[in-house]
Amino acid sequence: MRLRVSSYGTEENTEAIEFFRENARFFEWEVNVSSESLFQIQLILGYVAWLLCFSVYVWPRLKAMDRFDAQRAIATLHSFRFFGLVFILPGIVGPNLPAGFATFAAYGDFATGVLAMLALLAARIRPLFWSFVVAFNLVGATDIIVDYYHAIQVGLPAMPGQLGAAYAIPIIYVPLLMITHVVAFYLLVRPHALGA
Numbered sequence: 001m002r003l004r005v006s007s008y009g010t011e012e013n014t015e016a017i018e019f020f021r022e023n024a025r026f027f028e029w030e031v032n033v034s035s036e037s038l039f040q041i042q043l044i045l046g047y048v049a050w051l052l053c054f055s056v057y058v059w060p061r062l063k064a065m066d067r068f069d070a071q072r073a074i075a076t077l078h079s080f081r082f083f084g085l086v087f088i089l090p091g092i093v094g095p096n097l098p099a100g101f102a103t104f105a106a107y108g109d110f111a112t113g114v115l116a117m118l119a120l121l122a123a124r125i126r127p128l129f130w131s132f133v134v135a136f137n138l139v140g141a142t143d144i145i146v147d148y149y150h151a152i153q154v155g156l157p158a159m160p161g162q163l164g165a166a167y168a169i170p171i172i173y174v175p176l177l178m179i180t181h182v183v184a185f186y187l188l189v190r191p192h193a194l195g196a
Helices: 014-022 035-064 067-088 099-121 126-153 160-189
Strands: none
Touching: 035 067, 035 160, 067 099, 067 126, 067 160, 099 126, 126 160
């Protein structure tokens, strides 16, 4: 049975169309997964994907750098966290995004980003640089942990659509941020050679 369609999109072989209509149940595949489950699966896979990428491409390079350069690289990534203000930007997120989550997430990200920028600006004054490195990592990691807590408390995983265009932040960006906070803390406490 051949289906021929003219350049205008009209069917010339209605038998084939009828065959597909009558047997549509064989071509349908429906999966009933809740929004909450999809959100949680994607969040977990975000961590898995970033851990795989990080362990192969990023960690070997950070580990080989001196502590200062490694922390500067991490601070550079976190300096973009001002973008978290999108959680309180009307029209980008849904009108029913819980304020208990959105406000803290937005300003926690903003504060972390500013502290990371200050660390980069203070790079020539090492004691000040290290103070800002510790500060942005403490504030940033706390922000992510508290955001997870708030998200669970307000039921955000059951309404991921309220994140709107910001949906990619917790799925793609946050796992990388949390991984780099853990690495930054590790690099801060790891023994280092004198003069580093």
